[in-house]
Amino acid sequence: MDSLSFDLAATPLRDLNRFLHKEAVTQGIRHVTVLHPDGAHNIAVGLDAPVAVEIAGHAGYYAAGMLKHGEVTIQGNAGTGVAENMMSGKVHVKGFASVSAGASAHGGLLVVDGDTSLRCGISLKGGDIVVGGSVGSFSGFMAQAGRMVICGNAGDALGDSLYEAVIYVRGNIKSLGADARIEDMAESDYQAVGELLAAAGFSYDPHEFKRVASAKSLYHWNADANQEY
């Protein structure tokens, strides 16, 4: 037996997470199904093992937070901060995601089939995010490293105060944030978008995407800018 089910209608969340942290690997469990998640918060946070977790429904806040090595699939929607601070592995949201999806993720891949709300990829630190739908305002805020691929539209202030992260958008951008600018796509960008779309399971043409990156005018203190940015 290498798979196991946890029914959150009958089992405390604490038992599930403790099992994932301390017992799954030693017991040789490679696949865990979470039944009746019913929007519970903090499902599979801190998973640090090559275990696949399938959440059979909607998840609340911070599902798969700080993930390392594992693979978490959410069959429904995800609440605030799905895959926040993820280090590696993969998180796949089959539905929609709420605010701060992939916030501060250092590595790994977050895929959202539907839309995400505000601040998707905020403070991103090296992770990759692919959104099949659209993202809300302030997405990519202060994103430091990593890549975001948005197959739909982007809201206001996309990429505000970006550092080295790069955002690719297929649809419309309502407005760019401070210091964000649209740049020409290079061959390496087409290749990166193609690879990320393939990893996420989307079949869009990379040539349909625009590149948004930092103009780097905020990297150093500038008294003359009068802080009007």
Add this chain to the structure above:
Amino acid sequence: MNDNEHLLKHIAKEPSAGYDRKIMDYIHNAATHGLYEIRGMGAKRAVPNFDDLVLLGASLSRYPLEGYREKCVTKTVLGTRFASKPIELEIPITIAGMSFGALSANVKESLGRAATELGTSTTTGDGGMTAEERQSSKTLVYQCLPSRYGFNPDDVRRADAIEIVIGQGAKPGGGGMLLGQKISPRVAKMRTLPEGIDQRSACRHPDWTGPDDLVIKIQELREMTDWEKPIYVKVGATRTFHDVKLAVHAGADVIVVDGMQGGTAATQTCFIEHVGIPTLAALRQAVDALEDLDMKGKVQLIISGGVRTGADVAKALAMGADAVAIGQGVLYALGCNHDAYTLDGAVHSACDDYANLGTAAGFCHHCHTGRCPVGITTQDEQLAQRLMPDLGAKRLKNYLKTLNMELTTLARACGKQNVHHLEREDLAAMTIEAAAMARLPLAGTDWVPGF
């Protein structure tokens, strides 16, 4: 001397109260540079503080303990509310969060070594956990800050407690700042930032926005750590009564309140001097909030911001704190603002280096430049040699030992065999302002202003 000359002479001797030399210098600088001042350390303005309180030693109505003989317990336990592994300290004096980046790696190691020898804790700071401090510090509190620089699950698991930082006494409502001079290759790598940029951190957390969210964020960290590690919540002192209540409701094990005298590695002067309330006022509000919720003793309180002496510690505990955290005092103990440093066993003058920064020993607050003359707040490899861990740890250990001796001496004089038995009844205020803020009677009276 004619009448006009007499008048001019009189005027020349009459400084303006509203436009004194300091404010004129400020306006001249603003007009010259078009940029506000950024500096390190804490508020320099005079505010009511622990010096404005006195302890009421035992006499006929109270029974003192022998100052040099009888036992006085200093053991301090933090995080007893929910964590299965609370923090157990030998003394109620902890080291406040200060980042690697603001401080050199040698300094972080010094803090860890001294704290470990005396059985207390150190705290990481913005920018993550270094191997040096984890290795040297037996009890290490890991900060979760808005920037999340270097924050990662491995270090969460390696930490002994987690501190969610909402704000800092030097700049409540503001984010961290580290100017380009200090973004060395190592600091940049730890923070995932380009080298040499002026880092201005976020002031809000990226994945939660208010007290209801904080409930779930705290639960996430508990689930991450299998409910073993205490979760601290740190707030800068402003609306402290309400903030402490919200933090308790959110599920904190320990609350850290940082008053306006708290230090910083780099912040706008207008922020340092004009935002927040004094530690004295904040401490009383925090204790009131805990008592109002019947959570005193269940949720522990750490106070910081201008705690300098053993007397300060004793007064803070008597007012209701469970422990104190010290930042600037620790830096001074290491040699901050000293006119000399030790390198290769020889003492060297630092006066020229202070002068090159446009300051002098005793007045320096130039942490933000990264050119610390005594090698403390720097990332420059050569300057950092001016404070090696052996000497730093020895000096800090001496300082903490002194504070603890003073604390127990004063506690014994008040008749306490445990420093945590100090109470408000042991205190009186020397000024009306301090009496009003700390809500203690003015010395020699039973008058508490406003009550």
